[in-house]
Structures are given as C-alpha cells and as structure tokens.
C-alpha cells in the first residue's frame with residue numbers, strides 16, 4: 001500500500017511550481033520525503049547558474065593573484081615555461 005502511494009507520488013517543485021512525479025526529482029537522503037525540493041530540470045539550471053557565478057569568482061581571484069604576484073611569475077625560469085607551453089601545444093594537437 002505505502003509502496004503504491006510512493007510510486008504514484010507527485011511533488012510540487014519549489015522552483016518552477018510545477019507538479020511532477022517523484023522520478024522527476026533527484027533523491028536526497030537528508031530530505032523528509034527523500035527527494036530534493038527542486039525538480040531535475042530546475043536542478044540542472046541551478047547547477048549551471050552556480051557554475052557561471054563560480055567561474056566569475058574564480059577568474060577574478062586568479063586575476064588578483066596574478067596582479068599581486070607579478071614578481072613571482074617573472075622569476076619563473078624561462079626553461080620551465082617553455083616546457084609547459086610545449087606540453088600544452090602537444091595536448092591541443
């Protein structure tokens with residue numbers, strides 16, 4: 001009986017407000033109903049947005065680091081730099 005109810009369970013996504021079947025949601029052990037509150041579609045969108053935001057943050061961090069470590073970067077030996085470039089070129093081919 002309980003299993004049958006579980007199988008036909010629907011849930012309203014808190015993101016898009018659409019009622020969807022349980023298999024449209026990712027499982028979440030920590031949730032009371034065992035499912036995430038966002039549907040799979042919204043979950044994907046969420047991850048993409050997070051990635052984009054994170055990318056932006058990461059880039060600004062790298063830029064700041066490069067700005068603060070100009071001297072360090074200059075002191076890297078030209079030899080190891082050339083080696084790295086050669087490796088990168090190989091990988092891109």
Ligand SMILES: [Zn+2]
Pocket residue numbers: 013014015016017018038039040041042043
């Ligand atoms: Zn949704």
